Amino acid sequence: MTICRRSLVITLTGCSLAFGTIYTATVFAQPEERPDAALNMLVHEPPTMEDLENSELHPELKKVIRYGHDLFTNTQQLRGENVFNDMNCSSCHLGEGRVPFSAPVWAVAITLPDFRGKNQHVNNLEERIAGCFAYSMNGVPPEYGSDEMLALSAYHQWLATGAPMYPDKPIYGRGFPAPDEPAEEPDYARGEAAYQENCSICHQNDGSGHYENGEYVFPAPWGDGSNNWGAGIARVETMAGFIYQNMPLGQPRSLSDQDAWDIAYFISSQERPQDPRYTGDVAETAERFGPTFHNRSLYGQTREHDGHVLGDHDNFGEKGDLKPWNVGMPRFENLSEE
Amino acid sequence: MNKKYLSRFGLLIGISLVTGGALAQQGDAERGQAAAATCTACHQADGSGMNVPNGESWPRLAGLNADYIAKQLHDFKAGQRQNATMMTFANMLDDQQIADVAEYYSQMPVTPGQGGDEADEALLARGQQLAERGDWNAYIVSCQSCHGPGGTGVGSTFPGVASQHAGYISAQLRAWKNETRINDPQNLMGAIAKRMSDNDIQAVSAWYAMQPGSEEQETAQ
Numbered sequence: 001m002t003i004c005r006r007s008l009v010i011t012l013t014g015c016s017l018a019f020g021t022i023y024t025a026t027v028f029a030q031p032e033e034r035p036d037a038a039l040n041m042l043v044h045e046p047p048t049m050e051d052l053e054n055s056e057l058h059p060e061l062k063k064v065i066r067y068g069h070d071l072f073t074n075t076q077q078l079r080g081e082n083v084f085n086d087m088n089c090s091s092c093h094l095g096e097g098r099v100p101f102s103a104p105v106w107a108v109a110i111t112l113p114d115f116r117g118k119n120q121h122v123n124n125l126e127e128r129i130a131g132c133f134a135y136s137m138n139g140v141p142p143e144y145g146s147d148e149m150l151a152l153s154a155y156h157q158w159l160a161t162g163a164p165m166y167p168d169k170p171i172y173g174r175g176f177p178a179p180d181e182p183a184e185e186p187d188y189a190r191g192e193a194a195y196q197e198n199c200s201i202c203h204q205n206d207g208s209g210h211y212e213n214g215e216y217v218f219p220a221p222w223g224d225g226s227n228n229w230g231a232g233i234a235r236v237e238t239m240a241g242f243i244y245q246n247m248p249l250g251q252p253r254s255l256s257d258q259d260a261w262d263i264a265y266f267i268s269s270q271e272r273p274q275d276p277r278y279t280g281d282v283a284e285t286a287e288r289f290g291p292t293f294h295n296r297s298l299y300g301q302t303r304e305h306d307g308h309v310l311g312d313h314d315n316f317g318e319k320g321d322l323k324p325w326n327v328g329m330p331r332f333e334n335l336s337e338e
Numbered sequence: 339m340n341k342k343y344l345s346r347f348g349l350l351i352g353i354s355l356v357t358g359g360a361l362a363q364q365g366d367a368e369r370g371q372a373a374a375a376t377c378t379a380c381h382q383a384d385g386s387g388m389n390v391p392n393g394e395s396w397p398r399l400a401g402l403n404a405d406y407i408a409k410q411l412h413d414f415k416a417g418q419r420q421n422a423t424m425m426t427f428a429n430m431l432d433d434q435q436i437a438d439v440a441e442y443y444s445q446m447p448v449t450p451g452q453g454g455d456e457a458d459e460a461l462l463a464r465g466q467q468l469a470e471r472g473d474w475n476a477y478i479v480s481c482q483s484c485h486g487p488g489g490t491g492v493g494s495t496f497p498g499v500a501s502q503h504a505g506y507i508s509a510q511l512r513a514w515k516n517e518t519r520i521n522d523p524q525n526l527m528g529a530i531a532k533r534m535s536d537n538d539i540q541a542v543s544a545w546y547a548m549q550p551g552s553e554e555q556e557t558a559q
Contacts, residue, residue, distance in 0.1 A: 045475075048475070049471070050467075073471075094474070094479075095472070095474030095479075096471065096474070098474055099474050099477075198524065201495055201523050201524065202484070210492060210493065212486045212487070212490075212491070212492045212493070213486075213490075215486070215487045216487075217483075217484075217486050217487070217492050218492075248524055248526060249479055249483060249484070249526070250477070250479050250526060250529045250530045251524075251525065251526075251529045252477070
């Protein structure tokens with residue numbers, strides 16, 4: 001067993017099969033969906049912080065990885081410099097970025113550099129993390145190569161320890177897989193009722209989340225404390241996936257497909273800080289970034305019950321006029337001339 | 339004129355709704371002290387309760403959120419939280435008295451938790467891990483993700499667990515695990531408790547019993 005654990009990458013063969021079964025059945029997947037889902041997929045169990053302490057890595061590297069973990073789980077320490085909302089990385093990437101179906105972050109360490117549809121060029125790990133700062137944290141990323149960026153990258157890469165680079169199989173539990181299409185079209189009023197029943201106790205009726213004595217407890221699903229319009233989770237299907245796979249906290253896949261989609265539709269119909277790619281006109285922005293992004297969000301659409309056009313404002317949240325330097329940064333211009 | 343009158347009338351209704359709501363819920367600590375005379379036998383005059391090894395521990399009430407205490411008393415009365423002793427005593431209180439005793443205990447300074455000092459280092463380390471980071475391999479989310487940083491409680495729904503008695507915390511976690519306590523909202527505690535081993539329960543109980551439950555207490559220690 002110890003030998004299997006040490007390999008960390010579980011391919012469903014030999015003795016790994018036994019471990020893979022225990023691991024996925026008890027932790028990361030519903031038992032009934034495991035055999036099919038895990039077959040011919042890359043199932044990876046990232047190391048824990050206890051594994052880090054027990055490892056043979058250089059003590060200085062351990063310090064940097066610990067700092068990366070600390071930044072990941074308490075990103076609010078960068079508030080006002082790099083973060084301008086109420087979120088931590090771990091607000092969406094639950095379980096310190098390790099948990100399947102909660103967009104485990106080690107996946108980017110073994111799949112990047114790669115072409116990214118959202119910004120139409122090849123991104124590496126640092127650029128991908130910078131994207132999170134610009135959109136999900138409504139902020140301004142730490143510089144490439146800075147202590148913070150290096151520590152976060154190191155944490156991501158260390159989580160991928162033992163997983164193959166550029167895997168030839170799909171990654172088990174990657175992203176926030178959306179539930180099946182619901183029987184009925186997602187509906188605002190049904191979503192609002194389901195939100196109040198299942199989410200309000202922590203995230204509040206007004207979506208502001210919860211701070212206790214000034215300290216972060218529950219993140220804000222919308223409003224100035226939340227991610228901006230350009231964040232991946234502003235897309236309805238991504239929010240539906242996050243909710244279905246992870247919420248209420250501690251009870252994954254407990255909501256119906258319909259509830260998850262309805263709640264996602266309701267949350268996605270609320271206001272949040274402007275997309276940093278905003279051209280000054282919501283319709284133009286929605287059109288320009290439609291094919292690569294906003295076709296799957298409600299940005300620029302008119303809310304039925306009150307006629308409000310979503311994203312039609314110039315509120316950039318707490319960061320005000322600050323512009324994230326990475327948004328729209330051209331890359332590989334020499335190559336594109338070829 | 340008409341409009342002005344209407345808006346004034348609306349304001350009046352608003353005010354009476356607010357005061358009506360407040361009257362039903364607002365407790366009075368002084369009245370609470372009188373009503374709490376029967377509580378002190380177990381919960382003590384200073385609200386500290388008592389850790390009873392191998393018996394039923396009496397929780398510290400001092401410094402707990404008033405609305406949380408009131409909900410528990412209502413739940414005991416209604417049978418939504420099972421405890422023979424507490425049902426008897428809760429039944430002796432009317433709604434106003436419940437609000438009053440809740441207010442009375444909530445205003446007391448937090449007293450130290452008991453029952454954690456015999457735990458060894460490994461158990462406390464596990465307790466700290468569960469409290470602050472959880473164990474996601476078993477899908478146990480950290481305690482502080484709901485009970486707040488330091489485990490000192492969040493709003494009226496998630497009670498402070500830091501500086502609570504180890505015997506009480508572990509008895510409650512076992513009760514959730516065995517489904518003999520089910521009065522948490524949306525099974526938020528029950529779902530987690532079911533994934534905790536007996537060792538996990540002992541570990542967090544000991545850890546939180548030894549943590550300061552308030553800033554004042556932290557400074558004093």
